[in-house]
Amino acid sequence: MIDSYPTKVSDDQARRAVRFAEIRNHSVEICEPLEIEDYVVQPIVDVSPPKWHLGHTTWFFETFILVPSDPNYEVFDAHYNFVFNSYYETAGARVIRTDRGNLSRPSVSDIYKYRKYVDEKMQDFLQGDLMDESIGSLLELGLNHEQQHQELLLADIKYILGHNPLFPVYKKEISEQIEIEIGTGMIGFSAGIYEIGFAGEGFCFDNELGRHKAYLNDFEISNRLVANGEYLEFMAAKGYSDFRHWHAEGWDWVRQNKAKSPLYWHFVDGKWMQYTLNGLQEINPDEPLCHINFFEASAYASWKGKRLPTEAEWEVASGHFDWGRRWEWTNSAYLPYPGFKKEAGAVGEYNGKFMVNQTVLRGASVATPKGHSRNTYRNFFPTDLKWQFTGIRLAK
């Protein structure tokens, strides 16, 4: 934890340093309830060990700010670049992804030392003369990157504990849930030209940029998320056995995985239970559904005679409903906005190179850190993954 807050610097510098400390500390807070062993494992390739997240986010500041901008900076450990690079080809060889869970070292305690070392150097740097505006946007990217990993941390911790036969509790006081009011609740919009994309001040990712016009046809969108109870009706109606509601690729996924419920659902003694970060609990039919993939979201919508919204529809309508509990699957492929340009260098690898065969999710979730959501935010995942806090909003 960073406990030496800044003194004797400009207001801007002070604000920046406080913000840096707060965001960095939050990652550590997320990991506080863990046993050392929980930091290490990688049960599936998409889940990273928590200690890797802690190292990788630190490596980002070291590699992209301290090393290039602070001539006196000494790298903490030269091997760490190899261990903590995720997918930045620009930044050199990296441990192949399936190997992350095979590395017992660096130890958790060494990684916390690494964080402390880099945090202190960063605080010095942020309050020193080398910091200038050109670095400001890179800093913001680093902090937003850390916030993205905070959300991944929670999803990955849930996967690690939720796939352990002992079903350990992560934290008693955390809540993934909120009850929603079931109603018909479709909101209508008329055909016409709308504008989408980021146009405000402050930070956004490059994939949101280029606010632009889009022509939308008449559409309606629900004012609420689909609830567990509604999805239970789909399951009871044999939705997982009726190919007509599924994409061909989704139907293959159902059969290969013998899919029959959302992730973390277990049928125990005649009742559907779900593993949550508070442990195993009975399903509440009034809470918003969570942990379904795009195939399931589409199949459910088809079964209801509806469809998923496009990301443009979602963004246009987003002022008219509450959002932020579940990442909401859209029926939009993740593609560049008109005029999108990759930046040069490693930072340019952040978003653009993933713009193929991924689907856009909009909104935010209970796992999203405060201050890290916007209605122009474009999250994206492959269509078969369900370990994020994902839900469904219907359209027609």
Next chain:
Amino acid sequence: MIDSYPTKVSDDQARRAVRFAEIRNHSVEICEPLEIEDYVVQPIVDVSPPKWHLGHTTWFFETFILVPSDPNYEVFDAHYNFVFNSYYETAGARVIRTDRGNLSRPSVSDIYKYRKYVDEKMQDFLQGDLMDESIGSLLELGLNHEQQHQELLLADIKYILGHNPLFPVYKKEISEQIEIEIGTGMIGFSAGIYEIGFAGEGFCFDNELGRHKAYLNDFEISNRLVANGEYLEFMAAKGYSDFRHWHAEGWDWVRQNKAKSPLYWHFVDGKWMQYTLNGLQEINPDEPLCHINFFEASAYASWKGKRLPTEAEWEVASGHFDWGRRWEWTNSAYLPYPGFKKEAGAVGEYNGKFMVNQTVLRGASVATPKGHSRNTYRNFFPTDLKWQFTGIRLAK
């Protein structure tokens, strides 16, 4: 071959019967240069044995027209449904796709008997009283389906012969090539609302329907395809070794497959050669590039500082350039048009269920049968496949 042309029927019936005979015969013509052995093999999962195409297109008419509409029709062989169903879940169990190349029976000669039997029954049916307008659209679908398989037949035959160490010639008189004039040739379009989608008379697939407005930004599009010589420059500039031009998934594909050229290209004695349906030939730098996948098309465009067009841009601009030699990769995901609805039954499985994780190709190719191309036609394939006659048109 169907050689008994219709007599003594209405003009409409006659026209229909002739059209049926012509299209059905064309499939047989495509296979005429083959040895029996060439009909049987399936070197990769995406390629089907020619005899399977011949059987499957026949099965379509038997299953979707004769069986439901002709009460006196007797199925040719009850086992054939199992063998020749492709992906119609509605129509029962099917041979899994990888098994097609393991089936030596039914023999080629039995399949030709099957075609003859079904063709005769169809001719009787088309000229009889049971034929009515409601079946007309199903017939058209069946004929367009057959034409799609004619294009696949040529692509699959090329794959089968082109992956044989003896490089056999398919047919001396066929040409895949045409020279193109290299120039700058970008055509400009202004931002505004355009309409896309099918709105004419005659046949179209359900995925083209719903002509609708789309807002396009200013764009430019090339008046010609990328030529072999231009792609050779990309290769010479080490385009296959520079991750910056590739999607992350594309870069994985390059490394896993050690990709370094279009399909069918061989570096022999210091020269690039390509296998064509006429046999192995030296690359002509002025001919349009062929057999690259979406990853390669995108990487090439990025290297040129350009991009691929969207399918809307392509359709809007299509009146201003020649097209039809190569299927042109767009940067559009294959998704439903506004208001798209799947039809009920097996026919509804034709297009809608593939609308995920596929990319749109526009235009047509040298392998497309006559009368089977439209500027609203939406072809689609996964991003890693390159055995179709695919090419590149740049935009910016």
Next chain:
Amino acid sequence: MIDSYPTKVSDDQARRAVRFAEIRNHSVEICEPLEIEDYVVQPIVDVSPPKWHLGHTTWFFETFILVPSDPNYEVFDAHYNFVFNSYYETAGARVIRTDRGNLSRPSVSDIYKYRKYVDEKMQDFLQGDLMDESIGSLLELGLNHEQQHQELLLADIKYILGHNPLFPVYKKEISEQIEIEIGTGMIGFSAGIYEIGFAGEGFCFDNELGRHKAYLNDFEISNRLVANGEYLEFMAAKGYSDFRHWHAEGWDWVRQNKAKSPLYWHFVDGKWMQYTLNGLQEINPDEPLCHINFFEASAYASWKGKRLPTEAEWEVASGHFDWGRRWEWTNSAYLPYPGFKKEAGAVGEYNGKFMVNQTVLRGASVATPKGHSRNTYRNFFPTDLKWQFTGIRLAK
């Protein structure tokens, strides 16, 4: 077919030429009932296309006799070495095994031309001056090699036809079966030193050589094969669900393959049927069991409170019972006899390099060509394969 039998040569030469022609012709006879399409497919990696067998056995004589020993010999087609080499590293690059079924060319008719060409050259060679004694053993190896492929041909043809949903008949007049008399029938042998291995005149493989002493303990061995009816009892007693009778690796095999019967057995309308070369037939409980792998043979023996014999026990006892209908699984690993030496060159690759992780089968089967069985013959296969004509003889 070779129809020009030799004239005007020495008795030895004539005998050799006749023997050559007879054995070569037998391969062609085996293929006579096939459709062209049946020659081409390779449904699993262990099964080779019949046309490959015909080419490969021909290639053996071309490569190991004609090319090195006849200075005037012209290779039929230089590409064939690449296509028809099986596993002889000495003889250059080869088509990887899984690709054999992807090659439509050379056509069946070209391969028959290849056979005719090589057969004629061989007949000239065998009756000419270049033939001397040193080549005699290579010739014998080639003929025995051809006979081994004749047995593989039958097993592979059965697999190809038996895995086709139409269950085509290979030949009406062939019989895989013979009834056996069920009885207790154990034959006892006393402990002591016995001799095993080949010591006669005539041909044997190098792996049989080195007749040597072996000490055997008291043992008993059955005078007959296990019958279908007995194996049905094992199945009825849930033998496939009781891990106690299985090797750990066998039990994994059972579960991964959901094994529950011998190969080619189908439970149809309440009855067990088996596919044979005569087509689908009801199981005769008195016929010897066929098409089980080593795991199944061992599990059955364990369930009966018995065991499989070692190969030494089998050979010592072989004069006391009838054998030759089924290849009989032993509990002996395929290992070199004392003093075994690999010969130099490609011929040395024939047997020695397979002496690891394979299990010995003794005897012969209904598919073994006449004149190709000895009680010292050491056949060998991996423990999970069951497409050979394999059976069980118990010991204790």
Next chain:
Amino acid sequence: MIDSYPTKVSDDQARRAVRFAEIRNHSVEICEPLEIEDYVVQPIVDVSPPKWHLGHTTWFFETFILVPSDPNYEVFDAHYNFVFNSYYETAGARVIRTDRGNLSRPSVSDIYKYRKYVDEKMQDFLQGDLMDESIGSLLELGLNHEQQHQELLLADIKYILGHNPLFPVYKKEISEQIEIEIGTGMIGFSAGIYEIGFAGEGFCFDNELGRHKAYLNDFEISNRLVANGEYLEFMAAKGYSDFRHWHAEGWDWVRQNKAKSPLYWHFVDGKWMQYTLNGLQEINPDEPLCHINFFEASAYASWKGKRLPTEAEWEVASGHFDWGRRWEWTNSAYLPYPGFKKEAGAVGEYNGKFMVNQTVLRGASVATPKGHSRNTYRNFFPTDLKWQFTGIRLAK
């Protein structure tokens, strides 16, 4: 650690209790140098996480002694049977092997509590009235089982640390090495009947039982292990590129794995280094070779014009040379001795069910616990594994 040694019991009971405590404590001692993180990971399927070994060996005593024999025993945690069963089908469902490294819980600290709990109950049991002779052999099996896992622990720890890019030291004071004197040193034996198998008093595994006669031919066996320097000559002579010395399956292994040295060897700055439990060190040419698999051992022997001994030869000769530094690959498949019988129940699963497709190693290694080696001991592993402390002794 068990620190309350027994008092006031019979000599036999006391001896037993002391022996139990000593062996159980040794497992804990082996793990003392580890970080918590090192207990958790499973880099390949053959390596188990150290915490799993600690839990599994404890589970053995709980499941096979305390639960069936002590009516008052309360299971420590009912979920542990699911987590710590290795391959005993008799004892219920188990975590699939690839999952071991995905389980962060039970934590290391919980597993030490489990050990303490079971150790105390065992000590009470061993010194109480319920203990009788019939349980003695099961106890001995449990202790020998624990010793086998102690050796596995060291091999697995070496793998975990030796595959970490930081190459952490396990313990400075441990030695894997000893210098050997290079000489010709073949010892000759005459043909005749020899006896092999266990016949002494004290413990042995069931697979060693049934001392029996075997006829051996004249043979010679080396009086020493192959040294690193000798293996370097094989490497320098391109032994890894010459198929003639390899089994076909071994050659496939070489090519698929691009094998070119023993495990843990790294070519750094022009020198061959090896990772040892003391960290990365230069290769000493006079030390015995370690960490090669059966394929490599066989290829080396072939290159030297020699062979590997059979297990009978090894056992007969073992009084005439030093052994115990490396497990020595034999050319014997792991098969039952004459008269071998599996015991009933879970204990019967210990050895018999692995008697297929494994190869026998004889001797012992630097990692073998004291008191756990015999010249009749039959160790066994698949032919491709090299993470055990394996070496080569030549024969001819």
